[in-house]
Amino acid sequence: DTEVTQTPKHLVMGMTNKKSLKCEQHMGHRAMYWYKQKAKKPPELMFVYSYEKLSINESVPSRFSPECPNSSLLNLHLHALQPEDSALYLCASSQDGTDLRGYTFGSGTRLTVV
Amino acid sequence: AQTVTQSQPEMSVQEAETVTLSCTYDTSENNYYLFWYKQPPSRQMILVIRQEAYKQQNATENRFSVNFQKAAKSFSLKISDSQLGDTAMYFCAFMKREYGNKLVFGAGTILRVKS
Numbered sequence: 374d375t376e377v378t379q380t381p382k383h384l385v386m387g388m389t390n391k392k393s394l395k396c397e398q399h400m401g402h403r404a405m406y407w408y409k410q411k412a413k414k415p416p417e418l419m420f421v422y423s424y425e426k427l428s429i430n431e432s433v434p435s436r437f438s439p440e441c442p443n444s445s446l447l448n449l450h451l452h453a454l455q456p457e458d459s460a461l462y463l464c465a466s467s468q469d470g471t472d473l474r475g476y477t478f479g480s481g482t483r484l485t486v487v
Numbered sequence: 488a489q490t491v492t493q494s495q496p497e498m499s500v501q502e503a504e505t506v507t508l509s510c511t512y513d514t515s516e517n518n519y520y521l522f523w524y525k526q527p528p529s530r531q532m533i534l535v536i537r538q539e540a541y542k543q544q545n546a547t548e549n550r551f552s553v554n555f556q557k558a559a560k561s562f563s564l565k566i567s568d569s570q571l572g573d574t575a576m577y578f579c580a581f582m583k584r585e586y587g588n589k590l591v592f593g594a595g596t597i598l599r600v601k602s
Contacts, residue, residue: 404588478524481530481532
């Protein structure tokens with residue numbers, strides 16, 4: 374299995390809702406990442422987990438809460454989002470936090486906040 | 488600070504022809520990797536090709552090849568025999584060496600292949 378699987382593919386939520394994005398990989402990778410991507414822009418790093426521990430938080434607002442319950446699973450919990458948070462959320466993984474060979478990306482969750 | 492610059496916001500090419508996308512980067516590090524990622528309308532970010540900075544030989548993957556000029560900090564992507572399926576956003580990216588390695592992207596180039 375050489376894939377990163379993200380669910381759901383599309384999500385529409387209200388500003389008072391609580392929802393979660395899920396990311397899963399079974400490649401034995403020990404580093405996992407969340408990126409946010411606006412239309413026609415490059416992805417922007419949000420969080421990095423290495424060996425299930427949060428190693429980088431790029432000053433992301435607290436309404437985004439990451440969780441890494443095990444080495445294969447990465448969640449992003451969403452609460453009280455704003456319309457400007459509407460974007461494509463990409464998950465990625467790599468062998469570990471020192472691997473320079475690049476990431477494997479999922480196909481993303483398209484989030485719309487109404 | 489490390490930056491990646493793609494100076495061509497959009498490009499188009501006729502099917503079967505060759506196109507080159509440009510990328511320059513800035514770093515003070517000696518050991519790093521450079522990448523080209525492709526993002527078609529399906530939005531999956533796909534690794535096209537990668538180059539290790541300490542390797543002189545330019546990387547190739549089938550119809551895709553790079554021209555890596557380390558001294559000039561230039562990393563261009565050449566697509567030969569362009570196909571309609573090559574239509575996508577192409578991102579040049581640089582891997583930053585720190586704990587929890589960071590992939591730094593350029594602004595992207597939209598490539599349209601015309602029939």
